[in-house]
Amino acid sequence: MVELKKRKVLLIDDEVTLLEVMKTNLEIEGYEVVTEMSGETGLVSAVVDQPDVVILDIMMPGVDGYEICQRLKTDPRTKYIPIIILTALDETKHVVKGFECGADDYLAKPFDNPELFARIKAVLHKAGKSMTIDPLTNLPGKHQIYEETRSRLEQRGRFFAFMYVDISNLRLINYRYGVERGDDVIRSVADILRGIVKPEEEFLGYMGEDDFVVISVPLRVPQIFNSLATRFDSALFEICPDVVGDTDAGADTAIKIAVAVVTNEKRQFGDPLQVKNVALEVLKQARNHTTHYCADLKDHPI
Secondary structure, eight states: OOOOOOOEEEEEOSOHHHHHHHHHHHHHHTOEEEEESSHHHHHHHHHHHOOSEEEEESOOSSSOHHHHHHHHHHSTTTTTSOEEEEESOOOHHHHHHHHHTTOSEEEESSOOHHHHHHHHHHHHHHHHHOOOBOTTTOSBOHHHHHHHHHHHHHSTTOOOEEEEEEEETHHHHHHHHOHHHHHHHHHHHHHHHHHHSOTTTOEEEEEETTEEEEEEOGGGHHHHHHHHHHHHHHHHHHHOGGGTTOTTOOTTTOOEEEEEEEESSSOOOSSHHHHHHHHHHHHHHHHTSSSOEEEETTTSOO
8 A cells, every 4th residue: 555645844944953853853743854944945945845834934044034935925836835934033023024924824932842733734724725716717726636636545445536637739729719719618618517526525626727627436437527528519619619520630639628537446646746647647548539538547557
């Protein structure tokens, strides 16, 4: 059985002793820990290591914690990572300034381990529940897809199906009719999937560009795919009637739905990124077809 990867914590603090103590205690608690002693290296580490949470000291030489926090929250690669600031300053104005820079929570030095662990769990829970909605589709985005996938991975003994849905060759509509028409197709697929997915049991998110993710159970996959494919043809005909039924269209030009299905029925996964990467490999098989196609990992092992 593949072990689920540990939550990763990035510690940024110039106090060596505190850094070592926190690292040891967090590792005992079951976290993977990365440490940095300066703001600049901490910024690089946040991008490269993609931690689940950053614990950041405010008072550091050079680039202080306020600026680091602000830069992390304005960088699209790190903006959704929750940040806990550490401060020995007990004045309210310093805490307020930290929140204004984008911090999600704070800890005043000195603190004990139970409080540290509780704060980390709280911001991780909040990050998983917060809904960053994509304005084009009104659907949850990449961060929520990641968190929902992790949640399914953590439910040991329960099967899930990760469906990566791609509108293949949408770029041709953008070239021929303009981006606005392409956006209409994306919105139509979002509406179709919203009508198919059961909100109380299943998850629907938008990866960006022409890709969506549905997380359900294996038995529901054929029904979801068939309903989507049928409704997509009707929607596409209303938006771009002359591209439907083009018999000369090949795999590289047909506007179609390509779906990759990854389940944990016969294979275990360590983290959400691994699930996504396997799905992208399986998707290549689906995209090779000239019509709507659903490729399953069990039929196309990677």
